[in-house]
Amino acid sequence: MLRRAALIAVPYAWLLALFLIPFLIVLKIALSDYALSIPPYAPTLDLSEGWEGLRTFFAGLDFETFRFLTTDDLYWKAYLSSVWIAAVSTALALAVGYPIAYGMARAAPEWRPTLLMLVILPFWTSFLIRVYAWIGILSSEGYLNQILIGLGLIDAPLAILNTNVAVHIGIVYTYLPFMILPIYATLEKMDESLLEAAEDLGCSRVSAFWRVTVPLSKSGIIAGCFLVFIPAIGEFVIPSLLGGSETLMIGKVLWEEFFNNRDWPVASAVATVLLLILVIPIVLFQRNEQKQREAEG
Amino acid sequence: MAQPSPQQVFAPWEDPSETPLIEFRGVTKRFGDFTAIDDISLSIFRREFFALLGPSGCGKTTLMRMLAGFETPSEGDILLDRQDIAPVPPNKRAVNMMFQSYALFPHLSVWENIAFGLKRDRLPKDEIAARVTEMLRLTRLEKFARRKPHQISGGQRQRVALARSLAKAPKLLLLDEPLGALDKKLRQDTQFELMDIQEKTGTTFVIVTHDQEEAMTVASRVAVMDEGRLVQVATPDVIYETPASVYVADFIGDVNLLEGRATPVPEAGEGRVDLAWAEGQPPIRATTDRAFDKGQQAWFAIRPEKVTITPGRPDEAANAVKGRILDIAYLGNISTYHVELPTGHVVKAQTANTRRIARRAFTWEDEVWLSWTATAGVLLEG
Ligand SMILES: Nc1ncnc2c1ncn2[C@@H]1O[C@H](COP(=O)(O)OP(=O)(O)OP(=O)(O)O)[C@@H](O)[C@H]1O
Numbered sequence: 230m231l232r233r234a235a236l237i238a239v240p241y242a243w244l245l246a247l248f249l250i251p252f253l254i255v256l257k258i259a260l261s262d263y264a265l266s267i268p269p270y271a272p273t274l275d276l277s278e279g280w281e282g283l284r285t286f287f288a289g290l291d292f293e294t295f296r297f298l299t300t301d302d303l304y305w306k307a308y309l310s311s312v313w314i315a316a317v318s319t320a321l322a323l324a325v326g327y328p329i330a331y332g333m334a335r336a337a338p339e340w341r342p343t344l345l346m347l348v349i350l351p352f353w354t355s356f357l358i359r360v361y362a363w364i365g366i367l368s369s370e371g372y373l374n375q376i377l378i379g380l381g382l383i384d385a386p387l388a389i390l391n392t393n394v395a396v397h398i399g400i401v402y403t404y405l406p407f408m409i410l411p412i413y414a415t416l417e418k419m420d421e422s423l424l425e426a427a428e429d430l431g432c433s434r435v436s437a438f439w440r441v442t443v444p445l446s447k448s449g450i451i452a453g454c455f456l457v458f459i460p461a462i463g464e465f466v467i468p469s470l471l472g473g474s475e476t477l478m479i480g481k482v483l484w485e486e487f488f489n490n491r492d493w494p495v496a497s498a499v500a501t502v503l504l505l506i507l508v509i510p511i512v513l514f515q516r517n518e519q520k521q522r523e524a525e526g
Numbered sequence: 527m528a529q530p531s532p533q534q535v536f537a538p539w540e541d542p543s544e545t546p547l548i549e550f551r552g553v554t555k556r557f558g559d560f561t562a563i564d565d566i567s568l569s570i571f572r573r574e575f576f577a578l579l580g581p582s583g584c585g586k587t588t589l590m591r592m593l594a595g596f597e598t599p600s601e602g603d604i605l606l607d608r609q610d611i612a613p614v615p616p617n618k619r620a621v622n623m624m625f626q627s628y629a630l631f632p633h634l635s636v637w638e639n640i641a642f643g644l645k646r647d648r649l650p651k652d653e654i655a656a657r658v659t660e661m662l663r664l665t666r667l668e669k670f671a672r673r674k675p676h677q678i679s680g681g682q683r684q685r686v687a688l689a690r691s692l693a694k695a696p697k698l699l700l701l702d703e704p705l706g707a708l709d710k711k712l713r714q715d716t717q718f719e720l721m722d723i724q725e726k727t728g729t730t731f732v733i734v735t736h737d738q739e740e741a742m743t744v745a746s747r748v749a750v751m752d753e754g755r756l757v758q759v760a761t762p763d764v765i766y767e768t769p770a771s772v773y774v775a776d777f778i779g780d781v782n783l784l785e786g787r788a789t790p791v792p793e794a795g796e797g798r799v800d801l802a803w804a805e806g807q808p809p810i811r812a813t814t815d816r817a818f819d820k821g822q823q824a825w826f827a828i829r830p831e832k833v834t835i836t837p838g839r840p841d842e843a844a845n846a847v848k849g850r851i852l853d854i855a856y857l858g859n860i861s862t863y864h865v866e867l868p869t870g871h872v873v874k875a876q877t878a879n880t881r882r883i884a885r886r887a888f889t890w891e892d893e894v895w896l897s898w899t900a901t902a903g904v905l906l907e908g
Pocket residue numbers: 557560562580581582583584585586587588589626
């Protein structure tokens with residue numbers, strides 16, 4: 230009994246230290262008011278005054294910043310646009326990732342470890358450097374435009390960098406392994422005789438794929454989509470390096486509130502709302518994982 | 527056995543004017559440099575219940591997979607209704623297969639699994655529902671219709687697989703060990719159901735089984751395979767009574783095998799051959815329709831139930847040997863006596879237990895006589 234409690238205590242302590250406490254701090258800042266000092270908000274907790282200090286501290290907290298988020302349409306537009314960009318990127322990542330995962334699962338068994346390695350390989354270099362590399366590829370004098378012009382496909386360079394297209398490319402590129410790996414895991418487990426059975430019962434190859442392969446990889450597809458969608462919503466580096474002035478993403482807004490406006494309470498409120506938005510897909514993701522485990526159990 | 531059968535007996539393989547439903551013509555299948563099927567020629571006729579028997583890995587599943595269209599022969603042709611089926615994809619063949627591994631769709635319920643093939647034929651909804659209900663009833667799965675395959679037992683899964691393959695009522699049904707996981711009672715019931723279905727629908731069945739009793743019960747003909755080759759194809763009684771080789775005799779049922787040298791004795795009667803099988807023992811008198819040379823190596827094969835066991839020497843037996851009871855296996859309805867001869871051979875004799883066990887005539891260490899007639903066993907070349 231004690232051993233069980235101790236075992237459960239470890240992950241909870243981890244969650245408490247690395248998630249709940251930081252979240253409470255952020256929430257507290259969100260409830261504070263902007264002030265010209267360091268840290269740039271008030272009130273601050275002064276424990277030397279005892280109960281009285283605690284009371285004035287709590288009295289100083291209010292939801293002013295959250296109300297402010299509703300007055301300026303920048304914020305909800307940024308949230309919506311983030312969700313949209315993340316959703317489109319997720320769909321693209323699925324479209325690119327599924328065939329790759331399928332090909333890997335169908336490859337000869339001795340090739341699979343190598344292919345897996347190749348998928349994970351990009352993680353060995355810094356994410357930032359890889360995103361910078363895309364600037365070199367996508368800019369108007371970049372490799373892509375040079376090749377397209379060299380092939381005579383276009384006359385003038387395409388403006389890809391600093392557009393949402395570049396952001397989509399960046400997100401798909403960065404998060405593709407998170408899409409491929411869970412799909413590959415489900416496809417690899419699949420029994421090939423199921424496809425034979427489907428064909429035996431009158432399915433063509435194509436309809437066997439839609440009726441058997443896709444439903445059986447559903448949990449992998451869902452897991453992959455969440456693993457791309459969730460971090461993509463709050464993505465900051467990719468839109469700021471590859472995106473343009475039209476690119477509106479909440480991560481960028483957050484950064485600007487923190488470092489340009491130095492308005493920590495508003496920035497914290499933005500972060501808190503972002504977290505609340507993300508709770509929905511995270512819970513759905515968890516439920517998918519659980520259902521998957523039950524189905525296998 | 528080799529006599530022409532009367533007209534009412536179902537034996538299309540003896541009628542040269544009959545065209546086979548399936549014809550293998552010199553079919554060989556290789557996986558890399560391993561030969562799984564070795565130059566098989568075989569005809570299976572409409573409405574047959576054809577059983578494939580053979581040890582694990584002899585190529586039974588491979589043979590079926592070629593019929594279903596999942597493997598293509600490396601050499602030779604397979605004809606279905608006189609058409610070469612090589613270019614026909616599996617989904618266009620009027621053939622359904624029950625997989626040895628069941629291959630049930632894990633994301634679909636029992637009901638949906640059975641309905642899968644019917645839906646592909648775009649049958650009307652109520653027709654599908656009626657057919658699925660019929661299949662569920664047949665395999666006694668009504669209670670499990672809504673469950674997923676992982677929520678039912680192994681035997682139930684096997685029945686789902688069977689129901690799914692039966693649902694489309696195909697021209698040719700391939701069943702790869704369809705009843706292995708069922709208990710004896712259910713297995714017998716299902717065997718009779720299968721025969722019944724066949725009566726009604728005229729479907730041709732090819733069935734793989736490890737259970738020789740099952741093959742004997744249901745099959746119109748049995749093919750015994752060994753290492754990718756057909757060793758004997760015949761009706762169950764021919765396979766049992768006159769196996770073509772020591773391998774077949776040994777594979778199907780229990781058999782006593784005695785090795786020796788043959789001496790034809792035509793003066794004693796047609797097909798009479800003596801087998802010198804041990805020093806100091808009289809030769810075994812046997813009748814055979816095979817030709818043996820003098821001194822040729824031969825095996826005498828006799829089923830235990832054809833060996834009579836008596837306390838004293840029987841007067842009129844063509845063959846009689848004395849021995850001592852080594853072991854008795856009591857099987858309820860019958861007992862098998864293991865009798866050791868002075869030569870060291872152990873011969874099994876089987877008798878029906880018509881009396882209670884306490885009143886049994888023989889017991890361990892008893893001296894007994896074993897006897898059999900000249901036509902009770904067969905003489906084999908190897
Ligand atoms: N795809 C394959 N690649 C290589 N060898 C194979 C393949 N499929 C079957 N074999 C081999 O062919 C032989 C026959 O296999 P098959 O599955 O037909 O045996 P089986 O008679 O059905 O055996 P069991 O009674 O155990 O089911 C086996 O030795 C098997 O290892």
